[in-house]
Amino acid sequence: MRPAIDTSAYGIHASSTASERPAPSAARNPHDTEAPDVVKVLREGDTLDPTTDPRVAPADVLRLYTAMVRLRLIDERLTALQRQGRVGFHIGSLGEEASILGSAFAMRDKDWIFPCYRELGAALLRGMPLQRYLDHMFGNENDPAKGRQMPDHYSWKAGHIASVSSPIGTQITQAVGFAWGAKIKRDELAVLAYFGDGATSSNEFHNGLNFAGVFKAPVVFLCRNNGWAISVPTERQTGSATFAEKGIAYGIPSVRVDGNDILAVIKVTQDAVARAARGEGPTLIEALTYRMSGHSTSDDPRAYRPEAGLEAWKELDPIARLRRHLAPQKLWTEATDAAIEAELEAELKAAIAVAEATRAPSLDSMFDDVFATPPWHLVEQREALKKGPRPKGH
Amino acid sequence: MTVMRYREAIRAAMMEEMERDSRVFLVGEEVGHYQGAYKVSEGMLERFGEKRVLDAPITESGFTGISIGAAMVGLRPIVEYMTWNFSAVAFDQILNNAAKLRQMSGGQLTVPIVFRAPNASAKQVGSQHSHAMEHFYAHIPGLKVLAPATPADAKGLLKTAIRDDNPVLFMESETLYNIKGEVSDDPDLLVPMGKANIVRPGKDVSIIAWSRMVHVALEAATELAKEGVEAEVIDVRSLRPLDETTLVESVTRTHRAVVAHEGWPYGGVGAEIADRLQRLAFDELDAPILRATTLDVPMPYNAKLEQHVIPGVARVLENVRAVLYRS
Numbered sequence: 001m002r003p004a005i006d007t008s009a010y011g012i013h014a015s016s017t018a019s020e021r022p023a024p025s026a027a028r029n030p031h032d033t034e035a036p037d038v039v040k041v042l043r044e045g046d047t048l049d050p051t052t053d054p055r056v057a058p059a060d061v062l063r064l065y066t067a068m069v070r071l072r073l074i075d076e077r078l079t080a081l082q083r084q085g086r087v088g089f090h091i092g093s094l095g096e097e098a099s100i101l102g103s104a105f106a107m108r109d110k111d112w113i114f115p116c117y118r119e120l121g122a123a124l125l126r127g128m129p130l131q132r133y134l135d136h137m138f139g140n141e142n143d144p145a146k147g148r149q150m151p152d153h154y155s156w157k158a159g160h161i162a163s164v165s166s167p168i169g170t171q172i173t174q175a176v177g178f179a180w181g182a183k184i185k186r187d188e189l190a191v192l193a194y195f196g197d198g199a200t201s202s203n204e205f206h207n208g209l210n211f212a213g214v215f216k217a218p219v220v221f222l223c224r225n226n227g228w229a230i231s232v233p234t235e236r237q238t239g240s241a242t243f244a245e246k247g248i249a250y251g252i253p254s255v256r257v258d259g260n261d262i263l264a265v266i267k268v269t270q271d272a273v274a275r276a277a278r279g280e281g282p283t284l285i286e287a288l289t290y291r292m293s294g295h296s297t298s299d300d301p302r303a304y305r306p307e308a309g310l311e312a313w314k315e316l317d318p319i320a321r322l323r324r325h326l327a328p329q330k331l332w333t334e335a336t337d338a339a340i341e342a343e344l345e346a347e348l349k350a351a352i353a354v355a356e357a358t359r360a361p362s363l364d365s366m367f368d369d370v371f372a373t374p375p376w377h378l379v380e381q382r383e384a385l386k387k388g389p390r391p392k393g394h
Numbered sequence: 395m396t397v398m399r400y401r402e403a404i405r406a407a408m409m410e411e412m413e414r415d416s417r418v419f420l421v422g423e424e425v426g427h428y429q430g431a432y433k434v435s436e437g438m439l440e441r442f443g444e445k446r447v448l449d450a451p452i453t454e455s456g457f458t459g460i461s462i463g464a465a466m467v468g469l470r471p472i473v474e475y476m477t478w479n480f481s482a483v484a485f486d487q488i489l490n491n492a493a494k495l496r497q498m499s500g501g502q503l504t505v506p507i508v509f510r511a512p513n514a515s516a517k518q519v520g521s522q523h524s525h526a527m528e529h530f531y532a533h534i535p536g537l538k539v540l541a542p543a544t545p546a547d548a549k550g551l552l553k554t555a556i557r558d559d560n561p562v563l564f565m566e567s568e569t570l571y572n573i574k575g576e577v578s579d580d581p582d583l584l585v586p587m588g589k590a591n592i593v594r595p596g597k598d599v600s601i602i603a604w605s606r607m608v609h610v611a612l613e614a615a616t617e618l619a620k621e622g623v624e625a626e627v628i629d630v631r632s633l634r635p636l637d638e639t640t641l642v643e644s645v646t647r648t649h650r651a652v653v654a655h656e657g658w659p660y661g662g663v664g665a666e667i668a669d670r671l672q673r674l675a676f677d678e679l680d681a682p683i684l685r686a687t688t689l690d691v692p693m694p695y696n697a698k699l700e701q702h703v704i705p706g707v708a709r710v711l712e713n714v715r716a717v718l719y720r721s
Binding site: 112114143144145146148149153155156157162163165166167170172173174175176177178179180181182184185187203204206207208210211214368369370371372375376377 | 417419445450451453455456457458459460461462463464465466467468469486487490491495496497498499500501502503504535536538558559560588635
């Protein structure tokens with residue numbers, strides 16, 4: 001006979017009803033980043049920790065600040081466009097700007113980025129034109145993906161940005177293969193693979209880390225621990241105390257960083273790139289940040305987390321923290337934000353107008369790129385389509 | 395010309411292409427030190443070293459994703475699965491990434507890759523190890539699917555597949571690895587995709603098959619000859635792209651057709667071929683097109699039951715006689 005299992009140790013009560021269930025999860029404690037192993041650069045007041053400071057040129061710090069502010073405004077506008085029914089979907093990065101822009105900044109131009117889906121900022125920092133991005137969001141004929149992908153699933157080869165992947169984690173193994181393949185080809189590059197805390201449960205995470213550890217692939221794994229996988233909090237995602245420690249089992253140096261401290265993110269990512277460049281293989285970075293918005297425009301987080309819980313996180317806002325560092329040095333004034341906003345507003349207004357007015361890709365373009373050379377049956381279907389009656393607008 | 399086994403022809407194709415193009419490599423479970431689960435890659439590790447013959451960890455989705463990434467950066471991977479059955483674990487990577495990355499990226503990213511493994515029934519390996527996976531994959535735009543029946547085609551088609559810029563799925567057979575045949579020594583002799591082969595001409599009925607079933611169809615044709623029936627046997631070889639011209643021309647001569655394949659009948663490649671023939675050669679047909687397939691059940695383990703479920707000579711004959719109205 002099997003012994004009865006005492007479930008109390010697991011916080012499970014057979015008789016529990018909805019009202020007895022624990023309060024909604026906090027997902028992450030805002031004070032997590034005070035742990036001694038977490039790399040930080042920005043200190044209270046306006047000073048930087050000299051032992052970790054990556055010594056980024058002031059002009060670059062200001063450029064990154066601008067990029068963070070712009071990214072947040074772009075997110076706001078795209079969310080509004082989705083609410084107005086003008087674009088179908090948007091997935092933003094409110095609160096996570098530093099982890100995304102800091103890591104992308106630390107990579108060299110020749111390095112590749114394999115995004116998850118929340119790293120628009122990285123593509124824009126790489127120089128993806130805002131117009132091309134909006135063309136993509138509207139799926140028009142100037143979209144680099146030719147109107148075939150859902151919004152925010154861009155790819156931009158010229159900027160070394162691979163395709164955004166919807167299925168969770170598939171980019172992790174691909175990034176490892178790309179990096180390993182480049183090493184075999186003697187292309188001296190590294191690959192930055194982004195994923196969220198939820199993706200650490202996918203088999204691709206374990207496959208990717210294992211292979212990269214064995215073959216010393218030049219990969220920087222960047223786990224944005226933003227507390228949530230849609231509605232699943234981190235404590236329901238893993239039994240480990242940290243996500244970084246998962247790398248240790250695969251022989252991969254792993255580090256936790258304050259993901260809302262852009263200088264700290266730059267520091268650990270630069271170190272990881274340097275390791276990769278020395279032929280020492282991969283690094284796993286856990287960036288401690290927080291998803292301040294819903295998962296995407298398809299999600300309403302009020303259904304599973306109280307708004308009040310966000311207050312503590314607002315104190316740790318990555319833009320506000322960098323601003324507190326820039327202001328005493330006179331690198332930031334009230335006028336700075338107004339100027340960034342005015343400039344972006346003009347760009348956005350023009351780009352949205354153009355994107356919205358640009359026609360859809362031609363119907364017959366749907367037969368392109370399925371194969372390297374269109375097979376005869378697709379050519380035949382395309383010709384038939386061209387001859388037949390067409391819907392208005394094409 | 396050299397007489398070699400089917401497995402040796404596949405090995406020759408891989409080795410010649412790896413000599414020719416340093417971007418080509420082989421990855422899979424036990425392809426290196428163990429020399430391949432079916433000894434297809436015997437000697438390759440010794441010849442090319444560990445950087446080009448990789449023993450992968452036991453995770454098909456993992457090494458499929460890694461190989462797709464390597465293909466995106468410009469290498470040309472050959473991915474060996476121990477059998478096509480296990481590719482099911484990697485199905486998402488094949489369906490959602492290999493097949494679509496070119497299209498989804500608007501042509502910016504490409505995946506020149508070959509996936510190869512033994513396919514369909516072997517001998518008493520049960521329901522989970524006997525799948526004819528070509529039907530699943532031939533359904534997907536962006537993938538090419540080949541299923542050679544002879545050593546010569548195995549070599550020539552695999553070389554074409556490795557040189558192709560699309561993902562190509564290559565269906566071998568455990569039951570064919572030991573068969574022998576004449577194979578060209580010319581390292582540049584390629585067998586084109588999308589071209590069927592009439593392996594036995596005839597005027598009374600067309601038997602359309604691929605892979606192991608070509609040999610079953612030839613046996614059936616020999617039996618039929620004793621009854622005075624001249625069956626034409628067509629080896630389709632390439633399921634996607636499909637050579638419908640050769641199929642239509644054959645039916646135009648014989649006016650009757652049986653498609654013989656392993657795998658379930660529902661929605662399979664045989665149904666696709668029957669659809670094409672009824673559309674393109676409707677006026678030429680003197681009988682409905684029939685299919686001799688695996689029965690519509692998961693494969694049993696018991697040898698007697700298994701032999702009943704797998705299509706054999708008897709099932710082909712039964713269907714041929716039916717289209718000839720002789721049954």
